[in-house]
Amino acid sequence: MSFAHLGLSQKVLDAVTAAGYSAPTPIQDQAIPHVLARRDVLGIAQTGTGKTAAFVLPMLTTLEQGRARARMPRTLILEPTRELAAQVEESFIKYGKNHKLNVALLIGGVSFGNQDTKLTRGVDVLIATPGRLLDHTERGGLLLTGVELLVIDEADRMLDMGFIPDIERICKLVPFTRQTLFFTATMPPEIRRITEQFLHNPVKVEVSRPATTVEAITQGLVKSGREPHDKREVLRRLIRQAEGLKNAIVFCNRKRDVATLHRSLLRHKFSAVALHGDMDQSSRMTALDQFRKGDVTVLVASDVAARGLDIPDVSHVFNFDVPHHPDDYVHRIGRTGRAGRTGTAITIVTSADHKAVAAIEKLIGRSIAWLGAPPADDPAEDDRPSEPVRMGTRAPRRGRDTRRDGTVADVGGRSEPSGGRTDAGGRAGRGPRAKTAPANVMPLETARKRPPRDDAPDDIENYLPAFLLRPVRVKA
DNA sequence: AAAAAAC
Known part of the structure; x- marks a missing residue:
């Protein structure tokens, strides 16, 4: 022919x-x-x-x-x-x-x-x-x-x-x-x-669908804690220990998680770019280009990259989040195992994801094997910054785009060097930290009989000024 | 429940 x-x-x-x-x-x-x-x-x-x-x-x-x-x-x-x-x-x-x-x-x-x-x-x-x-x-x-x-x-x-x-x-x-x-x-x-x-x-x-979920792609599930920093740590181990990893796409469900994870990977010295729809167009193009050319190893992406994108030689797909819709799973993992090559697709699963995993298994008509959690490859490995955090001369602005962890919601895919920022995962969800309440405010948990939320802000937002707790008379 | 796409 x-x-x-x-x-x-x-x-x-x-x-x-x-x-x-x-x-x-x-x-x-x-x-x-x-x-x-x-x-x-x-x-x-x-x-x-x-x-x-x-x-x-x-x-x-x-x-x-x-x-x-x-x-x-x-x-x-x-x-x-x-x-x-x-x-x-x-x-x-x-x-x-x-x-x-x-x-x-x-x-x-x-x-x-x-x-x-x-x-x-x-x-x-x-x-x-x-x-x-x-x-x-x-x-x-x-x-x-x-x-x-x-x-x-x-x-x-x-x-x-x-x-x-x-x-x-x-x-x-x-x-x-x-x-x-x-x-x-x-x-x-x-x-x-x-x-x-x-x-x-x-x-x-x-034409029949190309061999996607069947032979060409080895699929697996890996357990993780629910907190983002747990998942990031699992992901880093998966990437470091992956066999024959040439390059990888990591999918997140949300754009801001793409940005956060991207920065975290850079801080941990991974060669990574981000791709999602809130980035400006030239950053999107550059990111994709660098990944296609093999200049960077990891593409962190939203579902904008799940379908149709033609990157012929992706060795690994990691689902940082289990996709909400089972169809998306099939599209995501279909980014690997293309053009007659084999690929590996590993999904990080937390206790919140079991229903979504069941829906995926139902759609693809088979169960996906659980892989053992990857062992820590470095005893010093944790989610803290790889170098001491140097605060800039100015405190990080806590504006609309800046979150508690000091990361910025979207950096448009630009690679930020690790210095000067606090670690995205450094404190996230590690439970309550010792409070040093300003003298004139009362700790919130004293005011209400509710434990502090895991992800509650660390600072002033966690405290309720005492005057707000005084009874207020409201005329009927 | 989220992402994508127009200024």
């Missing part, structure tokens, strides 16, 4: 050969001839199946005829996240190296100016996330009336993210006569409805 019989142009075939590919994947084999025949395609496939090239290659061939007009893109590709959009752009650059096509990326978080200049020059391929695309159309800088081919990628994820109304709006802005390529990993009823509405007599192309 080769690419030669699919009907692709010589320019495209040359680029494919130059990229080192010789045989099409099943989805490429099945979809490309139909795309070239200008049929609508409903592709049921996940990332890792070669889905992107299945539309990029025939699009390049088709676009060799004709020219783009100002502000009227010839083709439009919709992606749910900025990273996926950028990934598709890279694919066009790679396979379009023998073409002179204008490709524009319309995503949020970057300036309008450059995007607008490109649109004015005329683009053959427009790759966009829905929000920024609609923004451009509303400003009048973009007309979708010339779109000959529309690609809706990762449709089920768009649904999860609430993008379907946007997608419906966009579909109404492009000509009825366009060709539509629609890709989804699953077919929930809402997606089925959309396909009936927007596809005309589509060819259905379905």
